[in-house]
Amino acid sequence: MYKATMALVQSQDWFYISVVYGFNKPVERRLLWNDLRTLYGLLGSDAWLLLGDFNSIRTLSDRVGSVSFDGIAAHEFNSCLEDIDMEDMASKGFLFTWTNRRGGLGFVKSRIDRALINSRWQVQYPESEAVFQAPGMSDHCPIVVTILRQQSRRIPFKFFNFWMSHDKFSSLLDNAWSGVVHGNPMVALSHKMRNLKFLLKDFNKEFYSDIQKRVSLAKEELDTLQCQCFSLPFDPALHEMEKASLLRYTTLVSAEEEFYK
Known part of the structure; x- marks a missing residue:
């Protein structure tokens, strides 16, 4: 499942944002991976931000706790991201974005929420970043994305x-x-x-x-x-x-x- 929105920046540069909620079961998430590949073909080379709860981790280090690592599901997620030219946006704040809020041996925390960007976004907004904030009443960390244009550092030559x-x-x-x-x-x-x-x-x-x-x-x-x-x-x-x-x-x-x- 995903929701896509589109915005216009400074009357010239288009960017796309897709907000994702992935199903709990890996088999059901395959439909999302295929839909994202299709969407990638439609968006062309425009800047694209993909964020939300993917309900999947990319590596073993993305989870701490008693739940076993599903290598096949992680591989399918990573393959999709490679196909659609997506990488994690520079981020701050909480590394693990979800917890089951249990204590003791049943405690689990995972990095299943992400903010992902394509190469065009990196060129267009190189100083943008995602901040994963404290979860508060939720079991997920909210994501706040700041979009900044690269500031020109070119200083004109001056003769003294x-x-x-x-x-x-x-x-x-x-x-x-x-x-x-x-x-x-x-x-x-x-x-x-x-x-x-x-x-x-x-x-x-x-x-x-x-x-x-x-x-x-x-x-x-x-x-x-x-x-x-x-x-x-x-x-x-x-x-x-x-x-x-x-x-x-x-x-x-x-x-x-x-x-x-």
């Missing part, structure tokens, strides 16, 4: 003027521009610009990553040297170190200010 004040910037620029690139001038320019972008990213990571921490450490170093200069006012080497430290600190502060603009 403070890079040009670094003493290694000129040599980096020369290295990027001196390489030989074959092709017409526009192709050569495009390749060199792309190469420069990668070099600048590494350059920024080496000298300016975690800018707040770098500013904090530079300030600590400057404070220490200035205290020493007050204690030893006639030490020229110490004053030169204080000057260099002040330059590093002011450079990093300027970089931090520009970074957060």
Whole structure:
């Protein structure tokens, strides 16, 4: 037995949800497995979520208690899921989703409730998840599915003027521009610009990553040297170190200010 519903997301992406309740007897569940195979052929390549009480486990580890393991029934369930391109959705909460609520030797708990997705769903909603919550008054855990689109992590490239004040910037620029690139001038320019972008990213990571921490450490170093200069006012080497430290600190502060603009 199953119930199927269909929804439209953001006016463009269709997905299907089928809610399942499997019969208790393995022989009767074979009709469900065949119906799911037929439904798979009708849905094509659209995203599909299949969830509910399948009344069947997939592996021996899906059950704890006195009931014996039906390997044939598990094989039929797994074969169906393989045929319809379904895998368990990423999940949290209770592993075993049903219990007979008996104590002692008669206690049984099983993972017979599942949220399953096809490969198209994984591509379309890679950050979705199922949470199996506490059963409360029921003997089954309720399933709460959260559907999230993958958030774009692409950060646009940004050129910072403070890079040009670094003493290694000129040599980096020369290295990027001196390489030989074959092709017409526009192709050569495009390749060199792309190469420069990668070099600048590494350059920024080496000298300016975690800018707040770098500013904090530079300030600590400057404070220490200035205290020493007050204690030893006639030490020229110490004053030169204080000057260099002040330059590093002011450079990093300027970089931090520009970074957060």
